[in-house]
Amino acid sequence: xxxxxxxxxxxxxxxxxxxxxxxxxxxxxxxxxxxxxxxxxxxxxxxxxxxxxxxxxxxxxxxxxxxxxxxxxxxxxxxxxxxxxxxxxxxxxxxxxxxxxxxxxxxxxxxxxxxxxxxxxxxxxxxxxxxxxxxxxxxxxxxxxxxxxxxxxxxxxxxxxxxxxxxxxxxxxxxxxxxxxxxxxxxxxxxxxxxxxxxxxxxxxxxxxxxxxxxxxxxxxxxxxxxxxxxxxxxxxxxxxxxxxxxxxxxxxxxxxxxxxxxxxxxxxxxxxxxxxxxxxxxxxxxxxxxxxxxxxxxxxxxxxxxxxxxxxxxxxxxxxxxxxxxxxxxxxxxxxxxxxxxxxxxxxxxxxxxxxxxxxxxxxxxxxxxxxxxxxxxxxxxxxxxxxxxxxxxxxxxxxxxxxxxxxxxxxxxxxxxxxxxxxxxxxxxxxxxxxxxxxxxxxxxxxxxxxxxxx
Amino acid sequence: xxxxxxxxxxxxxxxxxxxxxxxxxxxxxxxxxxxxxxxxxxxxxxxxxxxxxxxxxxxxxxxxxxxxxxxxxxxxxxxxxxxxxxxxxxxxxxxxxxxxxxxxxxxxxxxxx
Numbered sequence: 001x002x003x004x005x006x007x008x009x010x011x012x013x014x015x016x017x018x019x020x021x022x023x024x025x026x027x028x029x030x031x032x033x034x035x036x037x038x039x040x041x042x043x044x045x046x047x048x049x050x051x052x053x054x055x056x057x058x059x060x061x062x063x064x065x066x067x068x069x070x071x072x073x074x075x076x077x078x079x080x081x082x083x084x085x086x087x088x089x090x091x092x093x094x095x096x097x098x099x100x101x102x103x104x105x106x107x108x109x110x111x112x113x114x115x116x117x118x119x120x121x122x123x124x125x126x127x128x129x130x131x132x133x134x135x136x137x138x139x140x141x142x143x144x145x146x147x148x149x150x151x152x153x154x155x156x157x158x159x160x161x162x163x164x165x166x167x168x169x170x171x172x173x174x175x176x177x178x179x180x181x182x183x184x185x186x187x188x189x190x191x192x193x194x195x196x197x198x199x200x201x202x203x204x205x206x207x208x209x210x211x212x213x214x215x216x217x218x219x220x221x222x223x224x225x226x227x228x229x230x231x232x233x234x235x236x237x238x239x240x241x242x243x244x245x246x247x248x249x250x251x252x253x254x255x256x257x258x259x260x261x262x263x264x265x266x267x268x269x270x271x272x273x274x275x276x277x278x279x280x281x282x283x284x285x286x287x288x289x290x291x292x293x294x295x296x297x298x299x300x301x302x303x304x305x306x307x308x309x310x311x312x313x314x315x316x317x318x319x320x321x322x323x324x325x326x327x328x329x330x331x332x333x334x335x336x337x338x339x340x341x342x343x344x345x346x347x348x349x350x351x352x353x354x355x356x357x358x359x360x361x362x363x364x365x366x367x368x369x370x371x372x373x374x375x376x377x378x379x380x381x382x383x384x385x386x387x388x389x390x391x392x393x394x395x396x397x398x399x400x401x402x403x404x405x406x407x408x409x410x411x412x413x414x415x416x417x418x419x420x421x422x423x424x425x426x427x428x429x430x431x432x433x434x435x436x437x438x439x440x441x442x443x444x445x446x447x448x449x450x451x452x453x454x455x456x457x
Numbered sequence: 458x459x460x461x462x463x464x465x466x467x468x469x470x471x472x473x474x475x476x477x478x479x480x481x482x483x484x485x486x487x488x489x490x491x492x493x494x495x496x497x498x499x500x501x502x503x504x505x506x507x508x509x510x511x512x513x514x515x516x517x518x519x520x521x522x523x524x525x526x527x528x529x530x531x532x533x534x535x536x537x538x539x540x541x542x543x544x545x546x547x548x549x550x551x552x553x554x555x556x557x558x559x560x561x562x563x564x565x566x567x568x569x570x
């Protein structure tokens with residue numbers, strides 16, 4: 001139907017059109033204001049896929065070879081077997097409930113201060129929202145990466161942590177006990193601590209501003225503490241410390257150490273969960289701290305014992321890697337030098353003089369390097385995260401306060417992990433026993449627990 | 458027949474083998490062993506744990522020859538394996554009752570010639 005237009009008709013229509021346009025524009029703008037939903041970033045995703053692979057590589061075969069070379073020839077397979085099966089077991093447990101316990105943030109919102117009771121159970125452990133990874137589908141996102149990638153990335157951390165503990169009770173713990181311990185420890189210690197540190201607003205350590213970028217507390221202090229408790233409860237190896245128990249294959253150990261160093265870029269730079277400047281700086285400071293620690297341990301040994309050893313060099317490197325872990329998101333290059341150097345010297349002392357003086361048989365120095373190194377790193381993070389000291393996170397005036405919080409984080413983890421690890425180990429000891437019989441220990445775990453030999457002539 | 462066993466320093470193996478070859482000794486068996494006599498061990502250090510390792514790596518040669526060759530073989534070994542320092546090793550000679558070549562079943566001196 002044709003409408004004859006004349007000025008009297010047009011002005012009202014223009015007004016209507018303008019009004020409709022305004023309404024439409026406002027809707028679109030408000031829709032985009034609501035539309036802050038993150039979008040998948042292929043750069044971030046590509047990096048995180050890679051970082052995940054790097055961190056898994058740290059366990060199989062990085063840590064496996066590092067530890068494998070350090071034990072006696074007759075026990076090499078037991079170490080490899082423990083690392084490999086722990087990888088498989090933690091994968092499944094993480095899938096079934098671990099991710100949920102760690103990263104379910106239902107009912108959580110930021111709470112000031114300690115507020116232990118106020119924040120409820122979810123300040124300490126997640127719920128069952130993601131049981132069997134329910135709700136995690138192909139399109140789910142965590143920030144700018146697929147949630148599937150985030151789940152797998154975090155899984156690799158849950159894998160390496162119990163594997164680290166195996167260094168403390170190597171060469172004398174029953175394989176079945178190792179598996180049960182790892183499963184229970186993962187459930188009652190790793191997942192809650194991971195939740196408390198990393199799940200976000202409402203989590204205890206997160207709300208307190210405790211800085212742990214890549215797992216100095218979640219992985220290293222946690223594993224180190226459990227290692228100390230375990231090696232004391234399982235007891236010393238027969239003949240320790242009088243009988244020499246040198247590494248049976250240092251070439252294997254050094255190979256593993258190189259894999260750990262390279263893989264750690266995934267561990268630290270990957271904890272940026274993005275391919276960005278944070279990841280870049282994390283990579284740089286990781287490299288610097290590790291190098292400084294290598295030289296510090298080598299130097300300390302050269303001075304104290306007259307000769308530098310390759311075992312010292314690689315152990316120093318690991319000490320540096322451990323210490324820079326919590327700091328890798330907030331410190332700069334100069335802080336990295338300080339942290340690496342400090343860790344190299346302090347862990348050297350802890351794994352040699354202190355260990356011998358206190359008498360426990362931490363066979364592969366899981367506490368001496370990961371526990372002590374983790375503590376050194378956590379504390380120095382509080383110092384070198386300050387802008388005045390080359391960091392990026394806090395003002396100089398906040399250092400003392402931050403140190404207090406960092407210490408609380410270390411102490412709380414040490415106490416919680418220590419107590420729960422003790423309970424788990426005691427339970428296992430009572431039901432099936434922790435340690436292999438003496439004859440098995442003498443003949444070796446490989447031939448007895450696994451009916452295999454690492455080297456056939 | 459005589460069995461000649463010699464414990465020597467590992468780095469001397471090639472020289473001893475050449476010396477035996479040049480006097481016509483056809484075969485020998487070599488084992489890597491550890492041991493000590495008067496030679497002191499050495500220190501090893503692993504993460505602050507220092508050990509004195511008394512056992513030193515050595516090489517053991519075993520050769521079986523006919524009685525008449527005993528002196529010449531022992532002399533060849535001693536000359537080639539000697540450095541003049543403690544730890545050079547020892548040679549032992551014992552009597553062998555019989556020897557058999559597995560391929561042919563021959564026994565006696567003919568099996569070791």
